[in-house]
Amino acid sequence: MTNFVGRRHELAAVRNALSTSRLVTLTGVGGVGKTRLAMRAARKLDRAFSDGVWVVQLAELGDAALIPHTMAAALGVDERSTREPLQVLVDHVRDRHLLLVVDNCEHLVEPCAFVINTLLRSAPDLRVLATSRHVLGVAGEQALWVPPLPVPERDARFPASKGAPQYEALTLFTDRVSAVVPGFTITEENWADVVQIGRRLDGIPLALELAAPYLRVLSPHELVARLDDWFRLRGKDHPALLPRHQTLRSVMDWSFELCSEQEQALWARLSVFAGSFDLEAVETVCAGSDVDDGLTGDAMVKLLAGLVEKSVLLREQHGDEVRFRLLETLRQYGEGRLEDSGQEQIFQTRHRDHYLSLAERTEAEWFGPDQMLKLARLRREHSNLQAALDYGLATSDHAHAGLRMVGILAFYWMSGGTAEGRYWLERAVARDTGPTRERVRALWADALIALWQGDVRAIDDLCEKCRTLAGELGDESGLMHARAVEGMASFFQGDLARASALGEETTTRQRALGELNLLVLLRAPLVMATAFQGNLERAISLAQEAIDISRAHGESYNYSFMQQAYAVALWGEGAPNPGRCRQGMTYLAESLRIKQAFAEIPGTLGGIEYLAWFLVASGNEAKAARLFGFVRRAWEKEQELFLFGSELYFAIHDRCAVQARQSLGDEVYEDELSRGAELTLSQAVAYALGEKPDSPSHAPASTEAASPLTRRERQVAELAAQGLSNKQIAVALVIAQRTAEGHIENILSKLNLTSRSQLVAWFHRH
Template structure:
């Protein structure tokens, strides 16, 4: 069965120009070796080339092409974790990541390695040794030095030499001219390179050394200036800045010149905002810019206008998301803006404002997450991870500021999906606790939050001393809030250990304490866990507790919380002998889990549905769902062994199914479920037919229905045995266009070869004649 191509490569928003040789050479090197590093100066187009190579090689890597942007990382310890989070491995150690990659044929695109050069080299070497099918494509300003690493220097786009005669059709001969013409046409409709302007255009591209970033920035200036005017201003700036940067190579001087020039063209307010925006990592929204960057020459009311001007000048990029508009800056431009702030005191003051904004954001999220905006908060906190990491790193690096890191990291506890994994939260809290040993409420809270995180990692022994110290400190300070937190997490630890009676007593106490303090969100979490303890204990109060948890979450429209309340209520109904009403409720929980992208919750729902269906004597489907649940557990690198309160129910269900189905039938059903994709598993559990089985080819009789008219025309030529070059000549189109159409045809039909297209087209023609 053909597997669906996966990965996270972003769609191309602008046309890809040139690079035919580099594309072919990079693909050849990846086919011949295990690792290729694209090197070259900033702005030369390494990232764009890497993504294009990955997209064109999608059929070679059935387990996906995964882009890992390392530019936002400020801590080398997060390198493994960032890669793991991106590819779906939620245990951030090298051994787990290696095991996850074992047997998978996938491509890792490690982008912007230069600031973590040694760490990237060590990790790449280990992963390549452990996973024989793995390929790595890296971008860096210098080689990583990994054994057997293939290097390819990415040159500037082709430009005419100084002694070459400039042709009127220069666009057809030089990549840099073609890029400039393409980008200018996007902002100045109708622009073309012709006899009148070809000389100036080619001279401009030559003076810019064919660097894509420089050319794209210059193209934007065509909104207000002519090519000759740009050249006039560029000449003066080149001469001026070359004297101060002679140690840099020419291309780097040229890029610096253009960025300096872009900065010069900005108004004083725009320059100031550019510099202040450089404190953000991974982008920001308007609210963040207003909070951090206003004042001292830019009023809060003026921020939006100045921000818009920076977008128009291509200093900022707008990114529309479901949560609203975000603004991102190219890393080269962000670093430039930061370097413009020469005064160390100004830098520290800006970082403090950014840190305080992150601290306020985390505090608001903790206070407001249990409500109708719960999903928005979950999305927002995930979006701001890079900013939060930067704020934490600053707080832990700046003397006397570790207290803020304690507050920020501890405030994230109620958002299990906030961190890339529990180990990331533990990483920050462990460092902060070590630097801030004095007795304080912040330390007491950080201790029980850290205990919660290590419990989620499956390490109850590590949680015990943290909880002991937290309780002692809370009692010493007389802090009822932190005492409530300690009691709560101690009860959670008992629940995971299967000591349901003790868990019930502690969690009941925690609910009362949280309510007395006026903490509805925290009280609900304790109530939900109390409901689980009651259900598994067989306590008569379980039904009322489950109903209360469900009603409270529904009353405030907290969908993520509702999904968990539905799950435990369905579990209670099943345990009380009512599988008929438990089944639709568990399915409702699963639908919400899918919306929330909560894979841990999806696995729990699949388990619950398997248990319910086993009691309904739907043994084959129950075994299939157990297999599907295992697939999800495996995808997030965890298992039920770390959730002791549920493991017993799984063991009982599996034993009964093995007995009723017999070993061979159980194994076949379980294997079927374990080979489903996530979407297929959810559709199977809901007994809904997916749009099309993942990895299955389009039925031969229906191949034409998903293709455009042009694609059907090209598919017929493919079936006749024509090459891409012959197709291009026959239809009078560019060979690259023909190649793109063929790739689209293969993707739409889930085919891996041209022969499959020929076979399907022949079958279609035979069917038409019958």
């Protein structure tokens, strides 16, 4: 990442604007640095928001319907719910004090405005910092125009003294040039030429960055001459653009012309990628025999290096992996060039096919070792997967490939983003209605993910359609998958006999077909149904077989589900004996570590709940009560997701909760519940596992539990105790001064105090 230069006044303006307005939009021409300014402001404001600063990137998003899903992913919200994604978002931010940075809204202005307005109306402590070339038009929005960087007057003299004015455009240009020409500085000799470069490029940061690498082979004077010639020749090519838009467009034209023909072709073709991409993708998508232009895979490394050197392409390091990215302004320019070439559809199809192939390879290798690495790879490619699906489902000509891809990704949607997965599945099923095995797969995948969401009402219809079509096509695998999903649904609806019958039937078929992935995953409800019908030994045998299969293949995702199923099954005959308690707790501890590594929130919460049952059975009621408190608070936010449909779970929970309350007494039990409700997810997992949490968990909880102040009021009290005025508190917390004054009044009233000096004494006592 290059250095951030200047913008001191703009950063102050952003901070001040956010203290008085809940929505601030940074506007300005493309390439002026809106995103960099927003990211810098966000980093500086992080400590002012108790629930943090969160960034949502929309540049690569083409489908407005995915805005809530994208925001949810950025905020770490699990969407495993049947509720509307926007409502899930609203519930998540409602009581939080956070700053949401929404970058690149200009191509989705109206839907962005609707979503942001909905969130702001529902969450009084939410602030939004947006970037867009156009204002959003939301009531209360404060638009801040981001100007180009200051440049000197044409006849400005060389600043001989240290106290002379500093010009940010020249500082940025010097910084970028020195990265490619070590030791470069502005001298009295080159001053006039550097000033002319800054003025010719209107102080636009992106234009300056594109020009800087050419000082590797040109002197400042030579660069001025070439820019003057180019702008005279091409300055009238874009008469409809405003002057500064003309400047950037002309600089991009100039940069494009200075590329070799192969670099130009690659720049245009790279525009089909959304977000970042790796070398393998570039070689597969951008080189090929169907376009005769000499762009071979062997040439790609040299061409990519050339575009990086010219500041067209950004190089990013992700662990051991190198990835590349086009800035959105340069991607849009390349997209226009690709359209002009008439080859846009060729390379969009290649892009889709590459990511379809990636999905196919990952699915084929999924039931085996390194699952977390495979999942991380797909998550890095999420924007490209979205773009490939969007292109595949945009027209009926490509819909079959889109249908195939979304069905293959069923395991990906199950491991996170279930609401988005159902969006794509339902869109695909509606677009391609032909009687194919791909449609069968999409139907049972949709049913399975509906089950993951707790949407049991949708499952019967989806499974019936799947079974009917599978029967017509003779698709034994598809038929078996539909029956397996129905068996799972039966268990969660409390029909243990049907769940057992379907589970036994599909287990036999899965084993015959070699479907090991779903054999293990869908074995879980059969194990629990068998145990709760009184056949514990059979249940343990079924569970152990599935666990052994996972271990033999080095698989961990489904293995963690079976560990939890095994542990729950041990309650089939009532509270387990001490030996089985130890066994169940061992499995649950291991499954929790796996769930946390996969960032699989519902499974993590379920594991904590089950572990609390065993803690009660083993006599550690206090720890169990604290975990119950955490789980209750967590699932109150997620509403219907946990324990959906199964009275069996509720019965065990209630028995354990009653036993813990009786053992501890009402006061201690309620205190432990309150302490648990204050834990974060990582702290709760660490506490459950007996490990040291990331930060102290129960000290703040006990302090806040005993305090009548809200979290926000306690922040205000702390700043007041440090001697800050109401105005200073407002600036520190990015709130209006009148809001700070209101908090002080509320605090004094709650604590029955009459002065700030009394508040200071109270704070230091508590």
